[in-house]
Amino acid sequence: MSSQYDVLIVGAGIAGSALAHALSQSSAPQRRIALLERSLAEPDRIVGELLQPAGVAFLDKLGLQGALEGIDAIPVHGYAVVQDGRIVHIPYPDGREGRSFHHGLFVQGLREHAMRAKGVDVIEATVNALVEEEGRVVGVKATRSSGKEKEVILADLTVIADGCFSNFRNTVQGPSARPSNTRSHFCGAILKDARLPISQHGTVALVRGHGPVLLYQISEHDTRILVDVKGPIPSDLKKHILAEILPSLPNQLHEPIRAALATDRVRRMPNSFLPPASQTHKRGVILLGDAWNMRHPLTGGGMTVALSDVYILSQHLDKINDLLDWSQMKDVLDKWWWERKGLAATINIMSVALYDVFGADGECLTVFQDGCFKYFERGGESVRGPVSLLSGIVPSTSLLAYHFFYVAIYSIWVLFAHPRRIHTPRANSESHMNGTPDTTGNGGVHTDEKHSDMHIMQIPSILDYPRLFWLSCRVLWTACAIFGPLLWTEIRWW
Template sequence: MSSQYDVLIVGAGIAGSALAYALSQSSAPRRRIALLERSLAEPDRIVGELLQPAGVAFLDKLGLHGALEGIDAIPVHGYAVVQDGRIVHIPYPDGRQGRSFHHGLFVQGLRQHAMRAKGVDVIEATVNELVEKEGRVVGVKATRSNGKEKEAFRADLTIIADGCFSNFRSIVQGPSARPSSTKSYFCGTILKDARLPMSQHGTVALIRGHGPALLYQISEHDTRILIDVKSPVPSDLKKHIITEVLPSLPNQLHEPIRAALSADRVRRMPNSFLPPAPQTHKHGVVLLGDAWNMRHPLTGGGMTVALSDVYILSRHLDKVNDLLDWSQMKKVLDKWWWERKGLAATINIMSVALYDVFGADGECLAVFQDGCFKYFERGGESVRGPVSLLSGIAPSTSLLAYHFFYVALYSIWALFAYPRRIYVPRANNELHVNGTTNETGNGGGVHTDEKNPDMHIMQIPSILDYPRLFWLSCRVLWTAIAIFGPLLWTEIRWW
């Protein structure tokens, strides 16, 4: 059996469902579209639950805002960043809003729009292989959910949007197109009736010695918590969360977290990074969404990039008279590549760079993290600029570079201007500092943190510390270059 379409889309997730609907709304002669998905049951994932303001804007441009209705989606007005009991407010600029929700409900909303669109066939089938003819992909072979034999689905253009675990990525772009090795996982569960430090704000908690924790409300009673756990994941993950992460979180979250851990399993998702590459390996096929380009989920920018890609690609495909004319398609892919670059590159670079800083793996990154928090405490443009980048409102790699290296320099200045946090053991009411014992615990320029006296002290740098701090400053600056430079290269190397 064989079915013929104009466009064949593999994967009915965020990108695939949105593109099927967008193409159905074309002002050009209506095309016949097939949207194939292995299972049309509601997906159950622990990521893809926060849509940044720019993503909401692209959803509106695509005519898909209705996918946010009736799913108990929560308005998001910005972030609260928590470190050692301190909180800094980072609001979205100009009253912009994001939305948070259960991922599966949002995907089902997008699928419903695609199902109702004219010219779109939504088919529950497992795609087994690509069909090629004379070096060109002309469709796929798939097995319907209620069948046993493979069926051929042919199309002038095949679009692969089968997600981060894509089965066809390497076939389309070659074996080199694979995500970076997994360095950490997001481990998550749902808290019931938890009270966040700031209502309708995402919470980012910086955990000393570990990766960050994210919390955001995804329905009236449900709050998602995602905890970054570096590889390898501890064998007793729940114990790790209670002993290593819980003490650094606001007190009002402790009981909901303990209750969730006792009642539910902790699920995990690998944090992957896959820079985009030009799509010229095979004719007749295009990659879309996480199958082509992934970034760290810390900044919640994945859906924004996907919806941006759908919006740009669908507008250019509207102008293509013959999808079989690959010379014309190459021009479309080239225009798409350049038009998406500003937003995608900004979010891609920022996601990994910010994770490196918030993860603070080592002394230099710990200095960077402290400086970043103090930078946010300045308010004004020190908050507006970074959150405009994170939310996709200001897609500019030059602005990102400006704020990133400003934070690096500010972190260096803070080394000399602020008391430094020194971790020391405390026993028998004696405070041990640099190998000596201070009976009072408060002399000689040493200050304890009264909220957490057993963990650290605050020590004002003396002139004797300056040589070491100058050397540390050089290392911090080099660390900033070592983080940002390679990430920038992954985005510009194909230019």
Template sequence: MPESTYDVLIVGAGIAGSSLAHALSTLPRSKPLRIGLLERSLAEPDRIVGELLQPGGVSALRTLGLEPCLEGIDAIPVRGYCVVEDGKSVHIPYPGAHEGRSFHHGRFIMALRDAARRARGVEVVEATVTDLIEEEGRVVGVRAARKAGAEKEAFYANLVVIADGCFSNFRTAVMGSAGAKSTTSSHFVGAVLEDARLPIPNHGTVALIKGFGPVLLYQISERDTRMLVDVKTPLPSDLKAHILTNIVPQLPSALHLPIQIALDRDRIRRMPNSFLPPVEQGSKPGVILLGDSWNMRHPLTGGGMTVALNDVVMLRTLLGEVSNLTDADEMKRLLHQWHWARKPLSSTINILSVALYDLFGADDEQLAVLRTGCFKYFERGGECVNGPVSLLSGIAPSPMLLANHFFSVAFYSIWVMFTHSLPVRSSPDAKLVYTVARVDQYPFLFFKAIRVFWTACVVFGPLLWSEIRWWAPTDTRRRNVVFAKAALPVLAVMGGLVWTLRVL
């Protein structure tokens, strides 16, 4: 069996794998690392996600020296968002001069792979990895075949990094029983629109669709615009009919014809929207999970690449301080340090992605109240926009700031419910009438307000706990975890109430 030996072996040449290969090649060492980058297919990938890089991700790319990968791929500057509901829109710009980028996913991947291929000490190999090689409980390499039916080769390394994406074949083998289970609540159904006109140029559009999930639209090249339609499981038998009948009528009229043409011309593709909280690694020596193979969040906020690139920035720095990659104790300390260091950004984006999806894809009365309140919260502008978009874009990584704004939205939603005009229909066939609640309706609204606030806690609390419960896996830190579980939501509620009173 043919053999190859490396210092670091990376499985998967996607966003995380290619970036890490290049990043490790730049470590200041007397002897450059020998890095192997294995990828099943080096052809340009064609995916419907991974096409919007937030400003925080652009900053990480710049830190890694990979910002030139955004050039020459027809990437589009992104300066914020436009949220649309019922024909109304609210502008949510990135603060200051911050910009993101949107692009065809495959073109960006090819640029990253080219950068890795040119990097010092990196060897890119097209091969399908089939097995991990273990010796005495330690991963020492992988087996892979360069072509279908070809003899498997052994690739050995002091450290193996698994970055094979959301459908990872090795997640369970690495994490074992300690690993969390991914959950999928919906799918994104994607199409590319030609020459579509969005409400605000160079801004992503989030359309809130009553009775269904949100729709995302953003330009990915000079003429192409990506449309992602959220469809809850189980999926309709006829996706095209579902989009044309239920979704398109609620979108801006300028988009109707481009959508019709795109659906007639191209096959409809879909991608699961999965959530996988990160579990601290280190139980199996010699191997690390990176990117979506380890941690996933809902793609609504476009934060996946930002988290992955920031993980690479931190991992590169930490690995640069390790003298012996085969020292199990040293590597376990490194992984523990990495797990904590990445929390402010990863937890913020992970929690926000699912919480915002629950609000934007409101499927019950209480969530609908929160969605309306969220939209009106954005309409206030100022810090009611700057704070949330700074969290979403990776500019302000702070779970506590996120909790503050989330519960501010909850309290403000209750205020809106009492004081703003709400739609009322006297009968199923009657026309909607907008009216402010009467005083005699206040007792009912008071109890409804309690249910709305409880719904907000049910949305946010488990997400927060899914992140903080892995921070302290040892018995010595257990009391700290219990305290955090009890105290953080209380502090978030108090902060949200104070902020809302200031807003009002």
């Protein structure tokens, strides 16, 4: 058995469903589109639940804003960053708004739009292999859920959008196109009726010695918590969260977290990074979405990049009369590569760079993290600029570089001019047993009851300057070592 289409899309997730709908709206002659998905049941994932303001804007451009309706989606107005009991407010600029939701409900909304689109056949089938003729992909072999026989589905253009665990990525781009693990997992659960520090804002909690914790409301009663676990996952993950993570989170979240851990399983998702690469290797097929390009999920930019890619690609495909003409397709792919670069590169670089800072693995990154928090506390452009980049509102790698290295230099200033935290064992500091947090900025003490030690806030003396100067050089080098390789992954062509 075989059937013929103009475009065949493997994977009915965010990118695949959006592209099927977008191509159906083409001003060119109506195309036949096949959208294949192994299971059309509602997906169940712990990431892909927050859509940044730029992503909402692209959803509107694609005519898919209806996918956010009727799924109890929550408006998101920005972030609250928490560190050592302090909170800094980071609102989206100009009243812009993102949305958060249950991932599966959003995907089902996109699929419904694709099913209603003209010329689109949504098929529940497992794709077993790509079909090639003379070095060109001409379709796929698939098994429908309703049968056992393999079926050949042919198309002028095949789009692989089967997600982060893509089965066909290596076939299309070779074995070098492998995602690298960022040495961390997000471990997630759902809190019931939790009260966040700032309502309708995502919360990022910086936990010293551990990765960041994300919280955001995804429905009227549900709040997602994602705990970043670096390195091997502890054998008793729930105990790890309660003992190591919970004390650093706002008090109003303690009870909902305990209740969730007592009744719900903690699910895990590896955090991967896959830089984009040229897509002119194999004729007749291209990659889209997480199958092609992934970034750390910390900044919640994946769906924004995917919807941007769909919008740009669909605009160019509208102008092609013959999808079999690969010389035209190569021109389209080249234009797509450069037009997507501003937004995609900014979000990709920022996601990994910000994770390195918020994860603070080592002395230099701890200095960077403290400086970053104090940078946000300045307000004004120190907040507006970074959040405009994170939300995709201002896609500019040059502006990202400016703020990133400004934070590095400001962190060095903080190192010399601000009180620094010194840990002193309780046994040697009996006179400070009842110390309280310093609020003057001129020094003070804080007793850590859990770890039986003292946190003394002390302004550096001249005797500290040689060591701090050397540390400052290391901080600047660390900033270059983070940003430089990430920038290179975006400007290289192969």
